[in-house]
Amino acid sequence: MNKLTQYGWNTSWDHEWSKEDRSLLKPGRITADFGQMYRVYTSEGEVWGELSGKMKHTLQSGDPSPAVGDWVELQLLEGEGRGIIHGILDRKTSISRQKAGAKSAQEQLIAANVDILFLVTSLNDDYNPRRMERYLIMAWNSGVSPVILLSKADLCDDAEVKAAEMELIAPGVPVHAISALEDLGKDAVIGYLKEGVTVALTGSSGCGKSTIVNWLAGTSEQRTQGIREDDSRGRHTTTHRELFLLPQGGLMVDTPGMRELQLYDDDGGxxxxxxxxxxxxxxxxxxxxxxxxxxxxxxxxxxxxxxxxxxxxxxxxxxxxxxxxxxxxxxxxxxxxxxxxxxxxxxxxxxxxxxxxxxxxxx
Ligand SMILES: Nc1nc2c(ncn2[C@@H]2O[C@H](COP(=O)(O)OP(=O)(O)OP(=O)(O)O)[C@@H](O)[C@H]2O)c(=O)[nH]1
Ligand SMILES: [Mg+2]
Ligand SMILES: [Zn+2]
Incomplete structure (x- = not known):
């Protein structure tokens, strides 16, 4: 069985945990969010988790609900493969956007406790420096380190020119042109994956996020699908956020492609x-x-x-x-x-x- 440290648990979380008496509870990390049910990784393996009645109640009065990547307090139900979530440990980082369609300013969490955010844009019609600026605002606000991945380099003759343009709009941010199809740039990507480090993927639908997960995992963990011929847009293949443990060490959060990124500025600068x-x-x-x-x-x-x-x-x-x-x-x-x-x-x-x-x- 995998250890909790492979999922990102460390002395700092240990310290946080021992601040209160939690002897009847176990720490668990949310690996997938299905609305009412969560997949939670614990030292006993992966189980289903649902919110305690009290948590559901506080959520209704505006407290943030657990997100993929959160560490939670879990009451394991012996032999049932499930548990009750009683609380969320304070987040180290949180990637948020403005909730789509909401009338008031509402934060929507994309993932929590992420260390590195891969901002993926493919080198076909998806490529758009202005959109990248928006994603960068989100990354810096979240407290995570952004890395720009220019995917599908096999479809483009001037990847270097585009990479240079990205470096200009995002000074100091690493930029890598990659191609999962032609197995290009894998070492650069793997360089970010260390035990316990959480990397999340974000970008438009069809830019190749799930393909990157499969490429690194060496398996077909995630479903992928061709983009539309007429306008090169994706088909919103991934529908929920999920965290994967990769064979190289390190964790990767795949997310559904966004139609448009509405910014949520929580004064993160x-x-x-x-x-x-x-x-x-x-x-x-x-x-x-x-x-x-x-x-x-x-x-x-x-x-x-x-x-x-x-x-x-x-x-x-x-x-x-x-x-x-x-x-x-x-x-x-x-x-x-x-x-x-x-x-x-x-x-x-x-x-x-x-x-x-x-x-x-x-x-
Ligand atoms: N030519 C080429 N195609 C790629 C590459 N990577 C991904 N694709 C293709 O792009 C399409 C979309 O890939 P996905 O991985 O499903 O895209 P996604 O970003 O996960 O999309 P959503 O889940 O909808 O957000 C698929 O047909 C992939 O085969 C690449 O490096 N080169
Ligand atoms: Mg996908
Ligand atoms: Zn002026």
């Missing part, structure tokens, strides 16, 4: 980090609140005209900024609403619609 170059040049603008559109004495415009900053990057800088500001306003609004409710309702607020139903339709 991701946006400032991604556009640090523009922010720095902007220091030289005459007006402190310069929007870098056509103001007099705008240092950013000068840099754009000199070809030092791509105009499209500047547009994305503004677009993502507006989005995050709008979202913060939404958040403030829903917070005010909550406060009003708190004053008027003594009983805990129960939501009418089923919490779990809404979770199942999330992607």
């Amino acid at each position: 991701g946006w400032e980090q991604v556009f640090a170059d523009i922010e720095a040049i902007g220091e030289g603008c005459r007006f402190a609140d310069c929007q870098h559109i056509n103001e007099a004495g705008c240092a950013v415009r000068v840099a754009v005209n000199a070809g030092e900053i791509d105009e499209k990057r500047l547009l994305n800088y503004r677009k993502t900024q507006r989005e995050l500001q709008f979202q913060m306003k939404k958040e403030a609004r829903s917070q005010r609403k909550m406060n009003r409710k708190d004053r008027s309702v003594k009983e805990p607020v129960r939501r009418k619609s089923s919490f779990w139903n809404s979770r199942l339709n999330e992607e």
Whole structure:
């Protein structure tokens, strides 16, 4: 049987665990999330886990539900191959986005306790530097280290040019062109996989995330499917998040491709980090609140005209900024609403619609 340390347990988690009396509970790591049921890896092997009644209740009042990668407190039911989840250990990192379709600002966790995030984009029509900027904002906000993988290098003649472009928009972030089909770049990818290290994959549907899992695992762990001929888009083959233990050591979280990444900024400073170059040049603008559109004495415009900053990057800088500001306003609004409710309702607020139903339709 595999050891808990292979799943990422270490002295730091041990320390966290022993802070409270948990003698009747066992630590387990969530490896898959099926809505109401979870797969949980424990020292006794993998079991089904469901939330305790108390946890379900606190979730309804807004506490975050467990995500793939979370370490949980599990009460194992002897001989039943299942257990009850009583709590979540504090997350070291959490990758979040804004929940699709939500009216208020709502965080949706993609994975927890991830060390490295592979931002995958394929070198066909999927390739889009502006989208990569969005993914980078998410990565830096989550506290994980991003690595850019340019997949399907076999379909492209100028992989080096594209890799250089990525290095320009993401200074200091490693960029690797790979091809699972032609077994190219595998060593670079394996270099990130060490015992106990958790790597997650993210990117559009069809960019080849599940193919990467299979390529590294050397088996067909995950189902993959051809992309649509007419527009090169994927078919949303992967439908739930799952964590795999790889033969090289290390863990990999496969996720469903996103239709669009709506940013959820929890003030992690991701946006400032991604556009640090523009922010720095902007220091030289005459007006402190310069929007870098056509103001007099705008240092950013000068840099754009000199070809030092791509105009499209500047547009994305503004677009993502507006989005995050709008979202913060939404958040403030829903917070005010909550406060009003708190004053008027003594009983805990129960939501009418089923919490779990809404979770199942999330992607
Ligand atoms: N030419 C080429 N095709 C690849 C490569 N890697 C993956 N593909 C193909 O791309 C298609 C989509 O791959 P998947 O691995 O299913 O993509 P995904 O990112 O997991 O997609 P979702 O699960 O929908 O998010 C499949 O037909 C793969 O065979 C590659 O290196 N080269
Ligand atoms: Mg997939
Ligand atoms: Zn300016």
